[in-house]
Amino acid sequence: MEEIDHLGHERSKIEFDVEAMKIVWAGSQRALEVSDRISRLVASDPIFRKDDRTILSRKELFNTTLRKSAHAWKRIIELRLTEEEASRLRFYIDQPAFMDLHWGMFIPAIKGQGTEEQQKKWLPLAYKMQIIGCYAQTELGHGSNVQGLETTATFDPKTDEFILHSPTLTSSKWWPGGLGKASTHALIYSRLITDGQDHGVHGFIVQLRSLDDHLPLPGITIGDIGIKFGNGAYNSMDNGVLRFDHVRIPRDQMLMRVSQVTREGKYLQSDVPRQLVYGTMVYVRQTIVSDASCALSRAVCIATRYSAVRRQFGSQDGGPETQVIDYKTQQNRLFPLLASAYAYRFVGEWLKWLYTDVTQRLQANDFSTLPEAHACTAGLKSLTTSATADGIEECRKLCGGHGYLCSSGLPELFAVYIPACTYEGDNIVLLLQVSRFLMKTVSQLGSGIKPVGTTAYMGQVEHLMQCHCDVQRAEDWLKPSVILAAFQARAARMSVACAQNLSKFSSQEEGFAELSADLVEAAVAHCQLIVVTKYIEKLQQAIPGKGVKEQLAALCNIYALSLIHKHQGDFLANGCITPKQASLVNWQLRSLYAQVRPNVIGLVDAFNYTDHYLGSILGRYDGNVYPKLYEEAWKDPLNDSVVPDGYHEFIRPMLKQQLRTARL
Ligand SMILES: CCCCCCCCCCCCCCCCCCCCC/C=C/C(=O)SCCNC(=O)CCNC(=O)[C@H](O)C(C)(C)COP(=O)(O)OP(=O)(O)OC[C@H]1O[C@@H](n2cnc3c(N)ncnc32)[C@H](O)[C@@H]1OP(=O)(O)O
Numbered sequence: 001m002e003e004i005d006h007l008g009h010e011r012s013k014i015e016f017d018v019e020a021m022k023i024v025w026a027g028s029q030r031a032l033e034v035s036d037r038i039s040r041l042v043a044s045d046p047i048f049r050k051d052d053r054t055i056l057s058r059k060e061l062f063n064t065t066l067r068k069s070a071h072a073w074k075r076i077i078e079l080r081l082t083e084e085e086a087s088r089l090r091f092y093i094d095q096p097a098f099m100d101l102h103w104g105m106f107i108p109a110i111k112g113q114g115t116e117e118q119q120k121k122w123l124p125l126a127y128k129m130q131i132i133g134c135y136a137q138t139e140l141g142h143g144s145n146v147q148g149l150e151t152t153a154t155f156d157p158k159t160d161e162f163i164l165h166s167p168t169l170t171s172s173k174w175w176p177g178g179l180g181k182a183s184t185h186a187l188i189y190s191r192l193i194t195d196g197q198d199h200g201v202h203g204f205i206v207q208l209r210s211l212d213d214h215l216p217l218p219g220i221t222i223g224d225i226g227i228k229f230g231n232g233a234y235n236s237m238d239n240g241v242l243r244f245d246h247v248r249i250p251r252d253q254m255l256m257r258v259s260q261v262t263r264e265g266k267y268l269q270s271d272v273p274r275q276l277v278y279g280t281m282v283y284v285r286q287t288i289v290s291d292a293s294c295a296l297s298r299a300v301c302i303a304t305r306y307s308a309v310r311r312q313f314g315s316q317d318g319g320p321e322t323q324v325i326d327y328k329t330q331q332n333r334l335f336p337l338l339a340s341a342y343a344y345r346f347v348g349e350w351l352k353w354l355y356t357d358v359t360q361r362l363q364a365n366d367f368s369t370l371p372e373a374h375a376c377t378a379g380l381k382s383l384t385t386s387a388t389a390d391g392i393e394e395c396r397k398l399c400g401g402h403g404y405l406c407s408s409g410l411p412e413l414f415a416v417y418i419p420a421c422t423y424e425g426d427n428i429v430l431l432l433q434v435s436r437f438l439m440k441t442v443s444q445l446g447s448g449i450k451p452v453g454t455t456a457y458m459g460q461v462e463h464l465m466q467c468h469c470d471v472q473r474a475e476d477w478l479k480p481s482v483i484l485a486a487f488q489a490r491a492a493r494m495s496v497a498c499a500q501n502l503s504k505f506s507s508q509e510e511g512f513a514e515l516s517a518d519l520v521e522a523a524v525a526h527c528q529l530i531v532v533t534k535y536i537e538k539l540q541q542a543i544p545g546k547g548v549k550e551q552l553a554a555l556c557n558i559y560a561l562s563l564i565h566k567h568q569g570d571f572l573a574n575g576c577i578t579p580k581q582a583s584l585v586n587w588q589l590r591s592l593y594a595q596v597r598p599n600v601i602g603l604v605d606a607f608n609y610t611d612h613y614l615g616s617i618l619g620r621y622d623g624n625v626y627p628k629l630y631e632e633a634w635k636d637p638l639n640d641s642v643v644p645d646g647y648h649e650f651i652r653p654m655l656k657q658q659l660r661t662a663r664l
């Protein structure tokens, strides 16, 4: 049967080269080729099916995680996949699994915090998956406050061992992914005690389960922490609980790049900063920013395609009703999210560069850019995950009632995504780290230390405190210099105001506690400035393909102007723009929406997502929504029988009872 493209009319209107945009989104022609090939490989393999995930029991779901992981690993070896291809494979399989923590945290932690000797011993085992590792930092009583962890690792000089112990219930490790059922080993973060002295939190490699029969080793109590939010979603992951009862490990299993314990039990600190113990989190936060663009683009792709298919009201002379995507309110909610997906893609690319740069510097013992890398990864992780979580929910609402069906793909996407606002650092806690960095920058302004990198704009603080936005007409808002000046003035003024208010408190800590809500807002303003700046810088590069740069520029303007509109309170209160200029933002936004409207299907096609990956009837490439929704409904287990199980037990007696009551 011939397949009909219900979105064909939309595709015929596109004014730019979608294939060229696919390359921009993927990062390069080669990255697109890899992505395309691996996504098809996953979509065509029945073991990677996922359409039944939301109706599986927890045990069945976890079993699919094990099956998919083992099968993925087999394919990686058979096909000799490169690291990039393997990571694409994981992406398109689209199921959280213990493998994520093994490859995404356990291995990077050993690489970043282990000595050369330790890396030589553990990495080959981990790379061949002869051991499975997880990252066990968080405890029942403490997650954000890493310095408050309670697990102890006490050195015993008699045996040259550490004794791992969980002294209280709240010291139980709680949450680590892969810990519950799969891992054989863990990177345990625990307080190091030598000779009765507490040296704070350090990392230790600890074997948890036997490599022969997978049973927990003596002194170890271990299990899964239970069902999490939503059907399917993150429940494929075995987040775990773990307690130690005086478990002994050899001394050389403490990761010793940052500090060492000698055979005699002497504690030595190398000249590497203590914060490198937190290095794995910096690495993962950076990856989470790119992931945000993936999750948001997926939701936006579904909502955009469905909004072009869905029609409500406005029929004239019996003709078709209006496509809901043509309602300005729909555009005003959807197009800034589309723009954000592109913006996060580009800031994610830049953050990856920043991370690579700081890693190379660290290897050469240059630690100067570490504070900025920490502030950028923490702040952008927070900004992008919060906006993406909200954005996915908005996309669900943009799809009306059908968005609430699991077959829309949106409920599961939302449920699996939202913990990103919490894991790898609660988003508010991370923004407070950014604001500390900003306050330090402001306090050093008078001292001759020139701010660099993402805070370079603070170097012109005197100008930024007084400058006036020179927008006269709506089109003036299209000038990158005007947009940047407004965002810089807002960020600088908010930070300076916080710094001035902090100086009114007798202690810095008291001021920070009292002003934390304002400090968080200043951090958000700074992070939004980074995203806008990096998008504008991206547009200064050569971007081939008919109309591609024009569309990206329109989206950049939508991203920036919709933020000015949303946060106009900040911009107005700080005198960065006038009420008239704020209203011109809206005029310009409407005109930008009209400019991208014919191209939006092309802009989401450029993500190059397969229907398997999208996992959504509403987001199908061919737009054939209604027949497929109808078909899907009949697959629900409730429809296996016409009369439901339980009819005789519950419904029938009720009906008969009513009959008797009525006769009375
Ligand atoms: C079926 C599939 C098969 C597939 C097979 C194929 C597989 C192949 C490939 C797979 C690849 C997968 C990749 C997946 C990626 C991984 C997925 C991850 C999933 C998520 C899992 C979640 C994990 C976690 O959540 S781990 C736990 C995270 N915990 C936290 O984030 C805790 C947050 N708290 C903190 O970070 C700190 O405690 C903090 C910063 C809040 C406060 O710390 P503090 O010590 O109290 O610090 P403070 O006094 O405030 O500051 C001191 C000083 O230090 C600076 N600082 C703080 N942190 C850092 C840092 N990280 N780096 C640098 N500097 C730092 C701080 O700024 C202060 O500086 P000064 O002011 O200058 O003193």
Ligand SMILES: Cc1cc2nc3c(=O)[nH]c(=O)nc-3n(C[C@H](O)[C@H](O)[C@H](O)COP(=O)(O)OP(=O)(O)OC[C@H]3O[C@@H](n4cnc5c(N)ncnc54)[C@H](O)[C@@H]3O)c2cc1C
Pocket (backbone or CB within 6 Å): 101, 135, 136, 137, 138, 141, 142, 143, 144, 145, 174, 175, 176, 177, 234, 239, 419, 422, 423, 424, 425, 426, 427, 428, 429, 432, 516
């Ligand atoms: C799905 C998932 C997977 C995870 N995987 C892992 C893993 O693999 N390994 C691991 O070690 N951990 C893991 N975690 C734990 C995760 O890292 C922590 O939950 C996270 O760091 C937040 O810490 P918390 O739970 O202690 O939150 P809390 O700090 O208790 O936060 C509770 C509330 O207090 C607020 N708050 C806390 N401190 C402050 C402050 N100083 N100022 C203002 N407000 C504050 C927060 O904003 C929040 O609103 C995972 C968590 C989840 C949900």
